[in-house]
Amino acid sequence: MSRPAYSRVPKSDTTSASYRPLSRRGSETNLVPRTPHSRTGNQTFTHAQSTSIDIGPDESRDDLNESYEMTRQSQTEPLLASSTSATFGDDVYKLMDAESRSRRTASRRAFNRALAHLPIAFGIAFSLFLCLLIVVSMYWPNKLQAFIGAVESDPLEDGVALAGNNNTTETTHNHTSSSTLIDYSAYNAFPLTPSQYRDECWKQQSSHFHGSYWDKPSEGVADVKHSENNKQVCSSTITFMFDGDRGLMADLALIAQLAGLAREQGRTFLIDDRLWTRGNWTTHFKNIRETQPGPEPGCLPPPPEELVACPRLAKHWVVTPLTAKFHFGHTFSETFEDPYAYSTARLKPIFNRAFDSFESFIILNDKNIRLLRQARSELRHRIQLNTISEAVATYMGVHIRRGDRKAMSWEFIKPGSDGYVPIQNYVDAVQKMWGQMGLPGRPHVYVASDDPVSLDEFTRLSSGYVYSLRQWGIDGGRVRESSVTDAAEELA
Incomplete structure (x- = not known):
């Protein structure tokens, strides 16, 4: 395929009213394509049309054709270059490469902007999440604890079952491990005195378990051996033992809390008044087996040798004013206070428990x-x-x-x-x-x-x-x- 020949555009009369520059730069050496659809070709074609309008009647048609042929042959490169040409495709590749680089640069700038704003976006999202947690903790604290898996496990785990229809829990105990067995062989008189129960609590503090108030240690609950012969004995009890060395209201305050815990845990509450200096309980108050019969009305008190002062998860838990400090300290407050209240309002659940006891349990005769x-x-x-x-x-x-x-x-x-x-x-x-x-x-x-x-x-x-x-x-x-x-x- 032969390469077509090209010729330069002849000089035209610049004084003519129909004259238009052949290119933006006005150069006489600029080449124009032969198609009238490009910018330069359109200018030449328009000039040729203007020239044809100015033809006199005596000019021949051959001169017009010659002018058109000169315009048609004015470009330097063909529209379709030969594939053997050294410049074949260079402009296309350069254009594609420039566009590709432009896209990569724009993408990189967008990525850098997103990366720079990422900490801000993360901080905003984290702040909104914290605000949501605060709102949930204020109005639905139990749901938040359940969501994060911090709900306290059942304190008695396998030792709890529902009793009747009063939504209370009845505690059953299975203490068979010899490593957790409490040895009372050094004593020959039962029940123990308040000071002896205090000494036993100090022994248990050597391996004190740091958990919630009713949490069960992983090694098991320490307890004494229990007789299974008498089925009429209460299955689980809380007993308060007077020591005769405290004021009346100090004793009643302890009794009110213990009676409330017995109601919550589904245990029978008993009172040992043998050491009380004010007489018997029934001398001043109504019989507790009538005001708070517990989950097993009419059951018998446990044998005195089965009473245990520490730990509180023992089958028959006994409390004296001397052992109260082991059970009504920091752990008690942390478990039963209202964590979302302030000042003395945090103690409201504890006072409500005592109020319920004075209203329904501790009743004058x-x-x-x-x-x-x-x-x-x-x-x-x-x-x-x-x-x-x-x-x-x-x-x-x-x-x-x-x-x-x-x-x-x-x-x-x-x-x-x-x-x-x-x-x-x-x-x-x-x-x-x-x-x-x-x-x-x-x-x-x-x-x-x-x-x-x-x-x-x-x-x-x-x-x-x-x-x-x-x-x-x-x-x-x-x-x-x-x-x-x-x-x-x-x-x-």
């Missing part, structure tokens, strides 16, 4: 209920006499303790102090509270104390009306019925 009503009636009557009014006035209560408990503040235990809060502090506190409440007149104060001297001192220092059982004929805990007036009985 009929005799004490009658005496309590008499005391209230007498107090109302005496307040009415002092106020010369039939309306029952507001009064405040003060408890002054001078027994085994002393103050803990340095102000009262520093050298030279007797360790007790001065009586004047009580008097000032009453006067301040009475004023803050906006109550008129002199304060009406009911005072209870274990020290007659402190009671007399408070009466002497106070500017208000002071009332106490000592004024009404109370002597050593015995009430003289004649001290209650007929008018007080009518107000009961």
Whole structure:
């Protein structure tokens, strides 16, 4: 295939009105393609058309054809170059290579931008996730614990079964491992004394298990051998043993918590009052087997040699004021406090348990209920006499303790102090509270104390009306019925 010949475009008259440059640069040596569809070819073709319009009538048609042939042969390269040409495909490859490099550069820039913004995007996503966790932990804490797998396992695992339809748990115990067997062979009298139970708890602390309150150690629960002969014995119990060395309310506070734990764990609650200095439990309160019969009403107490003070997962757990510190410390608070509350509001679940016990379990017997009503009636009557009014006035209560408990503040235990809060502090506190409440007149104060001297001192220092059982004929805990007036009985 022969290479076509090309010729230069002849000079044209630049003064003609129809003249247009052959190229953007106006160069006379520029080559134009022979097709009229390209930019340069279109300019030449238009020029040829303009020229044909200016042809005079005496000019021949041959001159027009010659002009067109010259225009047609003005390009330097054919539209379809030969495949044997040295420049065949170079422009195409260069264009494709440039486009490829441009795409790679744009992709790299986009990737670098995305990589630079990745930490910001990750931080935003992580912040949103943390906000979501905070919201869930505030309103659905149990679901969050279940999602992350932190739900506390059943404390008694294989020793728990549902009892009846009251949604309580009944504990069964299978302690057969000799490595966890508690040896009581050194003792020949049962039940043990409170101090002996405390010593046994100290022995168990050598291998103290750090877990939740009811978590079961991996090696098993330490316990004594249990007899299986008597089927009438309660299967699982919690027993409180008085030691006679504590105040009444200190003992009742422990009893209230233990009774609540027994209800929650489905265990029978019992009281051992043989060492109590105030008589029997039923001397003051109703029988606990009536107020809280437990999951096995009428079952028999366990043999005294089967009572265990530590650990609390023992089949028959016994608690004394001396062993309470092993069970009502940090682990107890961490397990039963409200973790989403603040300050004293965290203790609300613990106080609610005690309140339920005082409301439904620790109930005065009929005799004490009658005496309590008499005391209230007498107090109302005496307040009415002092106020010369039939309306029952507001009064405040003060408890002054001078027994085994002393103050803990340095102000009262520093050298030279007797360790007790001065009586004047009580008097000032009453006067301040009475004023803050906006109550008129002199304060009406009911005072209870274990020290007659402190009671007399408070009466002497106070500017208000002071009332106490000592004024009404109370002597050593015995009430003289004649001290209650007929008018007080009518107000009961």
